Amino acid sequence: MIRFVPQHLARFSPWIKASALAESSFQLNMKIFIALCLVAVAFASEDALAEVLKSPKATLQLYSDYKAKEHIQYLNAEDRMRFRIFRKNAEFVAAANSVEDTAVFGLNFFSSMTEGEKNQYLGLNATGHLPNSDVMAVSAGYQGPAEKLWVNEGAVTMVKNQGSCGSCWTFGAVGGLETRYQQQSGKLRKFSEQEYLDCVYEGRKDGCKGGWPSDSYTYSKKNGGRLAADADYPYRGRDGSCQGGSKPDAMIASKISGYSDVRSGEFANIQALASGALSVAFEVTNYFQQYRGGIIRDNTCRGRPNHAVTSVGYTAKYVLVKNSWGATWGDNGFVKFGRGHGGCGLFDYSSFPTLSSTGKSDRNPSDPATKYTPSDDDGPAPRPDPQCVDKATNCTKDYCR
Numbered sequence: 001m002i003r004f005v006p007q008h009l010a011r012f013s014p015w016i017k018a019s020a021l022a023e024s025s026f027q028l029n030m031k032i033f034i035a036l037c038l039v040a041v042a043f044a045s046e047d048a049l050a051e052v053l054k055s056p057k058a059t060l061q062l063y064s065d066y067k068a069k070e071h072i073q074y075l076n077a078e079d080r081m082r083f084r085i086f087r088k089n090a091e092f093v094a095a096a097n098s099v100e101d102t103a104v105f106g107l108n109f110f111s112s113m114t115e116g117e118k119n120q121y122l123g124l125n126a127t128g129h130l131p132n133s134d135v136m137a138v139s140a141g142y143q144g145p146a147e148k149l150w151v152n153e154g155a156v157t158m159v160k161n162q163g164s165c166g167s168c169w170t171f172g173a174v175g176g177l178e179t180r181y182q183q184q185s186g187k188l189r190k191f192s193e194q195e196y197l198d199c200v201y202e203g204r205k206d207g208c209k210g211g212w213p214s215d216s217y218t219y220s221k222k223n224g225g226r227l228a229a230d231a232d233y234p235y236r237g238r239d240g241s242c243q244g245g246s247k248p249d250a251m252i253a254s255k256i257s258g259y260s261d262v263r264s265g266e267f268a269n270i271q272a273l274a275s276g277a278l279s280v281a282f283e284v285t286n287y288f289q290q291y292r293g294g295i296i297r298d299n300t301c302r303g304r305p306n307h308a309v310t311s312v313g314y315t316a317k318y319v320l321v322k323n324s325w326g327a328t329w330g331d332n333g334f335v336k337f338g339r340g341h342g343g344c345g346l347f348d349y350s351s352f353p354t355l356s357s358t359g360k361s362d363r364n365p366s367d368p369a370t371k372y373t374p375s376d377d378d379g380p381a382p383r384p385d386p387q388c389v390d391k392a393t394n395c396t397k398d399y400c401r
Contacts, residue, residue: 050094059087070109086112093290102338106292108329118289121325122307123166124281125210131348132264144274149313149320151334154369155179156277156312157190159333161326163237165208168308170196171324173216175310176279176352177227177256182366183276184355185253190367192233192247199223199242207239213279213308217259217353225255225356231367252362254355262350266339269347270314277312280321281305281349288335288344295336301344311350313374314339319346320374332372 052058063086067073074082089111096105110118150156157178162171170193182188196216197207220227229250233243262272272278284307287298295318313320318336327333337343 049090050098053087053090053094059090062090063087066107066111070112072112082112085114089286089290092286096287096290100294103287103294103296104292105287105290108290108292110289117164119306120164120166121162121168122284123162123168123208123210124172124306124308125169125212126281126305126349129212129349131345132261132350144271147313147315148274149315149374150179150277151312151320151370151372151374154366155182155188156322156370157188157367158370159322159327159372160193160235160324162193162235162324165197165237165239166210167193167197167208167237168324169211169213170194170200170207170216172279172281172308172310173213173353174227175312175322176213176277177217178277179312180276180352180355181251181254184357185362187253187362187364188366188369189250189362189364190230191250192228192230192235194230194235194240195228195233195242195244195247197235198240199244201239202242208237213281214259214261214351217256217351220251220256220353221258224249225251225257227251227256229367252358252360252364254357256353257356258354259351260354262352264348266347269311269319269350272350272352273311273314273319276352277310277322278350278352279308280311280346281308282346283307283344285344291330291335293331295338297338297341298344301342303345305345305349311346319343321346322370331374334372334374336374 052062060083063083066086086107090107093105093107093111110121155178156175160171162168173196174191174193177191178189181191196211196219200215200219201207201211223244226244226249228244228247232250233247262268262278269278269280283301283303283305285298285300287296287300309324310322311319312322312334316339318338321335321337323330323333323335325333337346
């Protein structure tokens, strides 16, 4: 809920000031109450944010509400530093929305972070890795489905949050496994990122400092094709001692026998994505961090991947990607990358695990699938209806001081 002091309401609703002299105190308060609610609704547009940023006091109020929403507190000097970062990001969001016509950007938990803090939410270590080449042949005359969205088939688990541990590579790897195991076993399984985090680089480096997704598949292959379920080996957000040998193996119907790289380029990625999710890598920019919805086509990339995610489907207009920053980021934790665009390297480092059947049936219940359903439009995320009535309990005249 965005709140403003009365002297700034005139900018948004001039009629309040004009009628104030003729209105009773009660009527004036009611007018202000309505205006506050309408301003809060209108705030979703970039025009309203730009207007707020013209007023130092309104910007401070915006910052105060942001901290309350994100449940964060800063003290004295740090708070002033954080405010400067926040204001810079708010200006960035307003500017980005003023020129972008297919994606929407917004304030989120990244908006008061330093660059060092933001980098902790990445974790892809691309050292020694080059873009894939012709490592996977493309079938001549391939005719795949025009659209394949694994989220619509109950084959994608719910979005999780890696937190400030640079473990994105484990989430990309696990995401690349789940639909393929579901296709072979008939059961959707939420596998353990924590096993990969603890075990893949044990004794060599801290997995929260970064890694490479296909190293996870190599670890599983070397250990009998195994991987625990998240229920048995839950995510803790820090690298600990490997417990893979003491946790039940959830790879019941199939084992991980290795992995396949996907030939670089959009066509090969779409071909591979038609048969299951892919572990993919790309370059995160400020635009991506502040993404809120719609189809993103980022042209500010510098050419080096720094984040691993999971491609979970495609349409003629976009490739759908599941991120690991929680469901409050982006489009309920997902993002749409525009087709016919480089996607900041999205099609250059893809891979998926190869599975071999064990001949056994996985009789355990499936884990919950995400309830997210992507919208059909190719434009910005829906704007709030300006005619809607704000039902927030804290939208009261008490804020008019």
